[in-house]
Amino acid sequence: MATVRCAMEDPMPVGDRTAVPLSEVTLRASRSSGPGGQHANVTASRIEAVFDVEASASLSAEQKRRLVARLGPQVTAVAQDARSQAQNRELALTRLRQRLEQALAVPRPRTPTRPSRASLARREAQKRAQAERKRARQPPEPEG
Secondary structure, three states, X not given: OOOOOOOOOOOEEEOOOEEEOHHHEEEEEEOOOOOOHHHHHOOOOEEEEEEEOOOOOOOOHHHHHHHHHHHOOEEEEEEOOOOOXXXXXXXXXXXXXXXXXXHHOXXXXXXXXXXXXXXXXXXXXXXXXXXXXXXXXXXXXOOO
8 A cells, every 4th residue: 555645744733732643544535526527437536534533542531522422433524626636635634623623622611791780771771762662652542
């Protein structure tokens, strides 16, 4: 099997402090349904990048748990946009890296806040104005 040269950095940076070696990513080539005309019928230019989360030695247990919960035990990215297998390989690895980054991102905890006194007063004033507007649309009360 020939060595495949790749412009993607090895190890592939994922987030700020994490990197995944390209040896942990499986690349599969198959026939594309994308651009290329008859050329697409004879070349394997579609690339599928598969990352097995549980088999990874580069991720911590917490990172693996987060990935499995969000994306499942295997993370897959496919590219068949270009005619060239090399371009599709780069696209698939970039998409895989983006998916991993998004899934590993830890959301900042929400800090509960209270509405200001001025905003509460504005809201009450708007409610009073709306109630008055609706009252003004009603037919007048019969005198009697």
